Amino acid sequence: MNDALNQLQPYPFEKLRALLGSVTPNAEKKAIALSIGEPKHRSPDFVAKALSDNLEQLAVYPTTLGIPALREAIANWASKRFNLPAGALDPARHVLPVNGTREALFAFTQTLVKRPQAGEQPGYVVSPNPFYQIYEGAALLAGAEPYYLPCLEQHGFNPDFAAVSDEVWQRCQILFLCSPGNPTGALIPLDTLKQLIELADRFDFVIAADECYSELYFDEANPPAGLLTACAELGRNDFKRCVVFHSLSKRSNLPGLRSGFVAGDADILKSFLLYRTYHGCAMPVQTQLASIAAWTDEDHVRANRDLYREKFDAVLAILDGVLDVQRPDGGFYLWAKTPVDDQQFSRELYAQEHVTVVPGSYLSRSVDGHNPGANRVRMALVAPLAECVEAAERIRHFVKSN
16 A cells, blocks of 8 residues: 555545534524535536537547647637737647546646655645645655645735745745635735746746636636736746646536646646556546537626625625625635634534534644644635525624624
């Protein structure tokens, strides 16, 4: 058995089940889950139709590289969305379809990490803290050492990259970014992305930008920039050392389709394709054809943002003056301060109000005795508007009565 498996921590939801396992919730109130970030808005009907119209493709072995039409649709979408020069993102070299970003983030790390030779220190996989736990698990199973950068309120819930030492950057092999962040919703400024690219050149590491929440934002006139935008503004049309991860799960309410893409540095993607060919994770052709339909339509994405905007407005109005919580830059989470320990808050809220949230400390790691998620909870506003409003009213009642 792989000894590295012993280093893996339970997933946050396993910890949450253990925390709530002995609690009997208020039977007079129906359960409302704000814990799991699973989109609940209706999936686009036209995507389901594209899937069902192509079920004869079940008889076809898919290729890992994917069909040209999907790679072209992705390249066209990304080029327009992130203001790339015409033709800079080559569908044949710079784009690779993947079965959702979770699989891709893990496999990418296995591809990139160089295992240490005898007597060498393992390389770092640097990530924000709190973070999506795949970053950590992928690092450990690749033989790397996770290095956590706290995302604190005084830095806008982004890492303080300027405080990272040269020694850390020298050992860094992959820098994971998440923008908008999970769970904070913070956006990494474009100028910061450019500075990180310069650091990647100086210290020879790869930037892996998890941008799966990039299409959930509030200002229609100002969609957030991404790592590819920074490359374009630097004239870096080879996207050297830069790779982005995108998914239809949040953008299009299609978590069960398991469809996304990786784009960027062609040399890195060539090696990643080789790894994934052996990994055996080609996207079914009918899924690829349905994905084309999703990537080529923006109306449903704008409608999706309208629904989230309505929920944020309603929930924040109810929680105003009760919890210390602000509207994030993007995503669908609230990252709220708790008046008591985050685990106690989550447990008692569940017991009294039958509302489930995730303790922030479960999404973070303690470094030098400090956990940046302590005394915070993550609330996913994925339920229908009425449920989100009801949950907010229950939380307000809970806080005011305790």
